[in-house]
Amino acid sequence: RRNMIQVAVMGYGTVGSGVVEVIEKNKEEINKKSNEALNIKYILDLRDFPGDPYEDKIVHDVEVILNDPEVQIICETMGGLKPAYEFTKRALMSGKSVCTSNKELVATHGPELIQIAHEHTCNYLFEASVGGGIPIIRPLNYSLTAEKIDAISGILNGTTNYILTKMEREGAAFEEVLKEAQEKGYAERNPEADIEGYDACRKIAILSSLMCGKNVRYQDIYTEGITKITADDFKYAKVMDCTIKLLGLAKEENGGLYAMVSPFLISKSHPLSMVNDVFNAVCVHGNMLGDSMYYGRGAGKLPTASAVVSDVVDCARHIGKIITCFWDAEDVKLTNVDEVERTFFVRVEKAKEQEAKETFGDVKEITAGVDGEFAFVTGRMSEKEFNEKAEKVGVISRIRFA
Ligand code: HSE
Numbered sequence: 001r002r003n004m005i006q007v008a009v010m011g012y013g014t015v016g017s018g019v020v021e022v023i024e025k026n027k028e029e030i031n032k033k034s035n036e037a038l039n040i041k042y043i044l045d046l047r048d049f050p051g052d053p054y055e056d057k058i059v060h061d062v063e064v065i066l067n068d069p070e071v072q073i074i075c076e077t078m079g080g081l082k083p084a085y086e087f088t089k090r091a092l093m094s095g096k097s098v099c100t101s102n103k104e105l106v107a108t109h110g111p112e113l114i115q116i117a118h119e120h121t122c123n124y125l126f127e128a129s130v131g132g133g134i135p136i137i138r139p140l141n142y143s144l145t146a147e148k149i150d151a152i153s154g155i156l157n158g159t160t161n162y163i164l165t166k167m168e169r170e171g172a173a174f175e176e177v178l179k180e181a182q183e184k185g186y187a188e189r190n191p192e193a194d195i196e197g198y199d200a201c202r203k204i205a206i207l208s209s210l211m212c213g214k215n216v217r218y219q220d221i222y223t224e225g226i227t228k229i230t231a232d233d234f235k236y237a238k239v240m241d242c243t244i245k246l247l248g249l250a251k252e253e254n255g256g257l258y259a260m261v262s263p264f265l266i267s268k269s270h271p272l273s274m275v276n277d278v279f280n281a282v283c284v285h286g287n288m289l290g291d292s293m294y295y296g297r298g299a300g301k302l303p304t305a306s307a308v309v310s311d312v313v314d315c316a317r318h319i320g321k322i323i324t325c326f327w328d329a330e331d332v333k334l335t336n337v338d339e340v341e342r343t344f345f346v347r348v349e350k351a352k353e354q355e356a357k358e359t360f361g362d363v364k365e366i367t368a369g370v371d372g373e374f375a376f377v378t379g380r381m382s383e384k385e386f387n388e389k390a391e392k393v394g395v396i397s398r399i400r401f402a
Contacts, residue, residue, distance in 0.1 A: 005036045005316050008065040011078030012045040012058070015101045015128070018305025019075050020054055023312070029308065034310060034316035062087050066094060073315045075308050076100040084205035085109055092116045092240045097319075099311035101304050105344050107202040107218045110209065111329040115291050122324045125311035130203045131156065131280045131354060133297040133303025135310075140210045140284070140324055142401060149211045150252040153281035153402070156203040158245045158299040159194035164263075165276040168234050168243055174227060175243030186278065196225035197246060197261040201284040204248030207282070208259045209249055216259055223339045225334040233399060235368040236345065236375055238263055243273045247402060255334035264402040265345055307344075345353035346397040347375045359389045377401070 005025070009016050020040060023030060031037045042065050043057045052058075065071055066087075074091050077096050078084045084105050088098050093116060099104065105113075106126045115125040127137045131154070140149070155161050159181065166177045178195065181187035193199045203219035226246050237244050242265045250259040266273050271293055275281040280298025285291050297303035314323065345366070348356045354375035357363060363376035375395065378386065390398060 004034050005034070005038050005072050005319070006041040006068075007038050007073045007312060008042040008044065008064070008071045009040060009077060010044040010065070010078065010084075012047070012049065013077065013079075014026065015079075015304050015308065015317075016043070016045070016077035017074065018301035019077060019255070019308050022302065022309045023093070026309075030313060034313045036316050038073075038312065038316060042066070053064060057318065058220075059138075066096075067088050067147040069224050071096055072319060075100045075311050076102055077308065077311060078102065079104065081105055081261045083109060085086045088113055088124070089116060092120055092122060093153045095120045095122050097122040099125045099308050099315060100129075101201045101207060101308050102126075103129040104201070107205045109202045110206065111215050111327050114327055115329065119324050121320060121322060123315050125314060126206070127311050128304045128307035129207050131282055131294065132158070132298040132300060133306050133328070134280060134282065134298060135307070136207070136294050137210065137294075138310075138314075139294060141323075144284065144286055144292075147289055149284055150208050150287050151285040152204070152211055152248075152282060153251045153272065154204070154207070154248050155245055155272055155280050156200040156282070156298065156375045157194055157197075157246060157249045158280060158297075159191065160197075160200070161275065161298075162186050162225060163195070163279070164229070164244055164246065167229070167232040168237075169233060170331050170348075171231050171234065175227055195227055196315050197223045199227075200246060200248045200261045200286050204250055204259055204261060207248070208250030208257065209327050209332075210325075212257055212332055214330045216332050216334065217255075220259075220264070220334050222260040224260075226263050228397060229263055229399075229400065230368050230397075232368075235370060235395070236347075236366055238386070239368045240265065240345070240377075241268050242266060243268060243274075244335050244399065245272055247272070249402075253335065253340065257332060257336040258337055258340055260337050262400055264400050266402045267400050269402070301311055306398070338387070339382055341380050341382050343380050343401045344378045344386055345399045345401065346378060346390070347373050347398070348393060349396065350374050352393055356393050356395075359393050396402035
């Protein structure tokens, strides 16, 4: 071996400690595949870790890492924008490649950081930012290069998929399952980012940007979480041979691109309906290939760390070279979801049956033994048209069909 590549890890939390563990446990494999030996020189964290086997590598000052010319690759596993953005930018400006699991930072500043990296002949890689351990960024960048990708749909959040799976299997209420998931440590104490769909929104922003090669702002993506889904909704879903999943979607339609995050009813024959518990999956549709699907563990210490380390290996193989990634800073003007047409599942009070039928026209009634309601599936219509009609009648709830 000619060289020893020095690596620093910024953020010694769940993912960061996983990165150290993966590099240590799979040392032989990783060094072989990198064609170099990797060595963790520093671990940045605010805290001390007395008794930790890597205690002597802990540093508290980022300058130690940024000013050490030996460090060539940095794993950013801090999360959040501050101070990760500044640290990443400075690392890239000094020619150090950065591999990250930080979807928030990638979704917010991705194209700028990629450009800075390339201007300094290094790389900014983010395989772990979407789908945890599932390879999805690299397939989009390297593998599906002969395709025009026109649709991506995915289950991109493990916490919500776990909750929905339990609700379906046990007929339980949302709050009940959330509480249990929190007690078991599957859901965060503050679960807002997951249950309101914000986490999935960042991830579909990243995927849709790679799909079109321009910047899809996460702020422009219509996002709805799962907090309004009830046990009764699952009763109806079952009758329709469907399940309910939180999906991130990006689709080219009528010459435009739309992106959204929302709970959807999907048929039990749809491959995404079989993705349960904390698993994630992404379906990619290409114009030549048709459908392909990527499935696996979308979160968790070692799966996510494995994806970060795969980027480290990629960086080690490309020292002094740029790894192409098409993601320009130019913002995409998304089609407003109001224009998108689909069918809807709707619940109204029994007393409104006649009015609903008159307003929505040809509807298909669904009965699932829920008292006091009239439930139905609409014909195809735009969201805008649907919203006008729903407002006129006054509905209990509605769920989109994928
Ligand atoms: N909270 C996320 C999830 C972690 O539940 O999928 C991975 O980004």
